[in-house]
Amino acid sequence: MKSLIRWDPFRTMKAWDPFDEMRSMQHEMDRVFDRFLGTGDAGERTMTWMPSVESYTKDNQLVFKAELPGIDPKDLDVSLVDRQLIIRGERRSETGAQEENYLHREISYGSFERCFELPEGVKTDDLKAKFLNGILEITVPVPAMIKARKIEIETPKEEKKLIETEARKAA
DSSP states (O other): OOOOOOOOTTOOSOOOOHHHHHHHHHHHHHHHHHHHHTOOSGGGOOOOOOOOEEEEEETTEEEEEEEOTTOOGGGEEEEEETTEEEEEEEEOOOSSSOGGGOSOOOOOOEEEEEEEEOOTTOOGGGOEEEEETTEEEEEEEOOOOOOOOOOOOOOOHHHHHHHHHHHHHHO
């Protein structure tokens, strides 16, 4: 059965749709986060970016790999403050195209900074960094990690018997 709805050529009367409310709320949240993170509206992006970084251990080495395509190694700075590894750099935009001549723009430019806390006992004097094919790889020797061991949790025997008795009654 069809419901009767008054013909509204200019769509001044609109049925309430909860999904419209959710879409509106998502749009507003996107605007709030864009404003907070400094990205602004799509037409006036500040072009901030953070390179992707992964870290893992291999052969008693702690390895950090950062994706930095389009960056000149001269624009990178790797430093160490106490046990904090700091990677700074900048991807510069090409000066050939004028802002108004862009038809589509997704590549982000600008400076960035990533900080990572190194574990206790690392040998920071032996830290090495190399840059190849847009990947910055930083290695630092780490001491052998102490393996975790499982600790048994003790329960009083009376409580254990009570739990077993209740389990039998329930079955």
